[in-house]
Amino acid sequence: MGSVTRRGTRGRACATLLAAWCGVAVAAPATALQLMTEELPPYSFKSNNRVDGLSIEIITELFKRAGVSFDIRLVPLRRALATVEAEADSCVFPLERSQEREARFAWVSPLLITQSAFYSSTGRDLRVRSLADARDLSVGTYGGSALHEYLVTFNYSALQIAREELLNARKLQAGRIDLWATDTISGEYFARRAGIADLREQLVFMTTLRGIACNPSISSAILRSLRHELKKMHLEGRVTHIMNSYRFDR
């Protein structure tokens, strides 16, 4: 998947120009920042040999505003994390900013504010009001996700791990799991792909702040610039606007 890339569209010369326009002094790295993200539609996915998606759109606008050039690669999350810890001028996104990860990276956040929910099919007579109500039900999760790890810490006895979210959607449709625990935007996306018309949101149980996690050696000027522009994008409603454009119920 490393061959699927997107490059900052304006290049370094233009980036410098943008920085000048914005009055922000950005010490650009010798080469473009290497950004990595995992393939997770609709946040990031391959499209005509380039990467696209919700988080890609936000990143592209953010880096353009900050005048920082970048390359994006789709790589598995585990590899991305290892690379960013080892290599200067590299970052991974959108990554949940957890206590365990806090000290390992320099952060620009929140890039995204996402929510996770339990879904059932409407044919099931279930009522989930709290995490405890779901603890003894069979719950489908995406293996290796922060959401899966979160539920593990609450001693969920019957987690059914899938390697793809689409499989969870199909398992729910076939009645092989009681609940599907997933990100609300991904849930809508994959339910539609699986042809599920009767998805029922039982409980939105977790709000997650996701950010850009960079190697700690990243230039503090770049960090300041990215943080400043990201805050402006939030205050102007740009991030919400981009997120809403990926919701089916908008």
Add this chain to the structure above:
Amino acid sequence: MENPVPDSLVPRAALALCAGLLASLATFAVHADMAAARKWLDKEFTVSTLSRAEQLRELEWFVNAAKPFQGMSVRVVSERIDTHWYEATVLAPAFTEITGIKVVHELTGEDDVIRKIQTQMDLGISLYDAYINDSDLIGTHYRSGAVVPLSDFMTGEGQVVTLPTLDIDDFIGISFTTGPDGKLYQLPDQQFANLYWYRHDWFSRPDLRKQFKERYGYELGVPRNWSAYEDIADFFTNHVKNLDGQRVYGHMDYGRKDPSLGWRFSDAWLSMAGAGDKGIPNGLPVDEWGIRNVDCHPVGASVSRGGAANSPAAIYALRKFVEWLDKYAPPEARNMNFTEAGAVPGEGYIAQQIFWYTAFTAALTRPGLPVVNKDGTPKWRMAPSPHGPYWEKGMKLGYQDAGSWTFLKSTPLQRRMAAWLYAQFVVSKTVSLRKTDVGLTPIRESDIQSKYMTQRAPHLGGLVEFYRSPARTLWSPTGINVPDYPRLSSLWWEHVSMAVSRQLTPKGAMDRMAERMDETLQEIAAEGQERCEPRLAQRARPDYWLNAPGAPKRRLANEKPPGETWSYEESLKGFEWDQ
């Protein structure tokens, strides 16, 4: 079926839709809700300082006050300790059944709670309708202007949804959540302290007592000072070594570079060493972070500006932390964080721990653990924290966490009012004794003094005795000197970790941290705060401040005075040091 309409649209839609229906069904609804109230009193809230009739009256008030908000869904967030799990999984559903207001109570790490409340304050995005946020942020909240002063809310726009029997004076942590203006900014939801923990059964063994006295010249007991703690650590780790066939250690702590390493310090470590000034709940003018405060303006953390973050006492505190971790703790402790280390005393091979959170009481009294007797009583005890050589009477002696309900002005009023009802429900006298029974994080004087807690006391290792003592006020959270907790708190783990990894000496680490703290105070001042913003003092020669009364204090010629211990019974009386 859950309502698929986004939460933000629910209130108006629900209110408009239900208004007529509610009017005609009001009588039925109240009966239905009171039926739910009776059900919950029968099955869950069976212990209370209120009579059943009083509980019913209190719940009836909730039923009526909640009527305008029925059908609304509110979202709150807290850290994930036992008390909040109980709230999220038992009290939230109970509240929904009784009031008709749906509550989603999210559980996450405390650092995440802080980031989320900071995000809402910075971006104005209404993420949650209420936060249970540690009162360590009182200095931040007071200065930000983003937090609703509850004193104003309860007598103003929130008066109609303020429980008449809330009894604010019954809360033991109110001083922690009150700003310099005397207004209440947060309402305590749960509290736990950081005390000394030790294996009472081992300390009572005649063979070990004899060996200890022969080697150190005084009785093995609860250490009163750090010298004794160090001797006991040395005794178990280097001399006893094995007990009942297993390797034992005289000290437990954690050292991984992680935000929790910072809490270990900012919570109270410097105050225990004695780095700050006298003053309860926090030292004034210099607090336990080493920040000097003049007329409510922070003026600096470095000694050159009158602070104590790199004072001899602070450097001593860090040096002892690193030294004890290396010399006396299990080797794996260096790579652990707060959560991982918290379970270790329960595994049965730790003799004592100087910095132990009472939030772990429930976890360490579970039947079957090596530290619990067959009759359910603990083999361990909690006792007053020993103090370092710079500590003086009148200073705080440790940390108390006060997770407290916090409301932001950016939350729409209707949602804030509904969330305030839930907040009051989970701290109401109808519920609070049962919640204390489950989570062991008491907030009300009436619960602490109850007959029920007297019955529970023998099973709780000293928790009840601690909270009944007036000296509990010596254990307090971060106070008002800290103007921006989220921003300043990361400096602790970033610099302490450099000393743990030997990148810097303890002095080098504290010098650098004090400098960074001053710079950050200056940045906060430049960005502006609504009130009491930092005003950095001019630099002076360190001797100027070290020779002045109070903190920062000069280096002591002897930082290891003779060790002193006392019996557990004497230490309980010691809980009354401030009397």
